[in-house]
Amino acid sequence: MTVRTRRERIISTPAELKAIADPTRTAILQVLDDRIASAKELSDWLSMTHGRIGHHLKVLEANGLVEVVRTQKVRALTEKFYGPTFTHLRIDLSGGADLNPLTFMFGQAAREAAPIDEQPFDTFGRLYATRMTESRAREFQGRLIQLADEFSESGEPGEPLFGFAGAVYRAASYGDTR
Structure with a gap:
């Protein structure tokens, strides 16, 4: 049994908001909320190309939302397994991001x-x-x-x-x- 402690991640920059607002990245984060996964597994589960998933994983990783939690050697390649860097996300737009937090939050709810x-x-x-x-x-x-x-x-x-x-x-x- 995996015991998860609460790790809150505060989203506050336009790049972070853009990263979580994309429907593909939202789907990836939802899958990774339950289990770690490789890009190949994500592409199979989400019925998307490996390249598309790889691109979105890079965006999420660059914004500190996912990380490589394990690697595995598969033939001559190293397969990376990703997991979220948080258990809870909180949006904080008090730093001056040019976005209405209500519009963003309820728009995100509608997208999800x-x-x-x-x-x-x-x-x-x-x-x-x-x-x-x-x-x-x-x-x-x-x-x-x-x-x-x-x-x-x-x-x-x-x-x-x-x-x-x-x-x-x-x-x-x-x-x-x-």
């Missing part, structure tokens, strides 16, 4: 989601706006983060992959007369 006919739920979420104090909004944000952390730590190997997206944010107040 399975087709609608494969979803087991008849309702996916809620979108509300309500007036409250900033301290009350911070309280909701804290509870949401706790729920997200609980969600990410409750994975069960071999079970279907589910995603979680949530945010508490200040909504635009159009026509507010206060």
Whole structure:
């Protein structure tokens, strides 16, 4: 049995964001979340060419998202096996990346989601706006983060992959007369 400790990776640069926003790289990271794999194994599992997988692995490796965790001699070649450098990703755009974090996060969730006919739920979420104090909004944000952390730590190997997206944010107040 493999015991994994929590290793959080903070994504903050445009290059890192671009690296995880690509659907092929997202698929590679999802496979590597369950097991280490070689480029050949990834190309077989994802039904993509070895060259395409190799290119995307280089981008992920250059951005510190995957690493070679094992090598194996196969005939005259050395086969590399890759694994993720993290167990949890967190996006931090406070450093001035020219991107709206809500747009990125929910866009990424939409890119990762399975087709609608494969979803087991008849309702996916809620979108509300309500007036409250900033301290009350911070309280909701804290509870949401706790729920997200609980969600990410409750994975069960071999079970279907589910995603979680949530945010508490200040909504635009159009026509507010206060």
